[in-house]
Amino acid sequence: MTHTVQAREILGPGAFLGVEHAVLFESEPEKARAIARKHLHIYLNSAYKVAKFRRLGYSEEEIAGGSDRIVDDLVFWGDVDTIVEKLHGHVEAGADHVAVQVSGIEPGESAMPY
Incomplete structure (x- = not known):
């Protein structure tokens, strides 16, 4: 949420702040983190994103x-209630809107458990 807090401070209280966050409907930690690391590969290897992550306090x-800390911060995983609770943190940090990027599913499949 650090980035959301910083963005709100920069924009001030009157500007609209929309954020996006990746989520993964998987509750088994090792499996969730493995899928999340695959999703994050491009982000963790982009000079622009790496510079942003450094500014946010992550070490080289x-x-x-792809430490557990950065993976858990960048991809919220777990059951629906856990993910919703974590996403709500963006609103508490000053976001007006939170877009959800669902990860870990094949095209055409549903992310929701049946």
């Missing part, structure tokens, strides 16, 4: 290795 080792 956390970024390069």
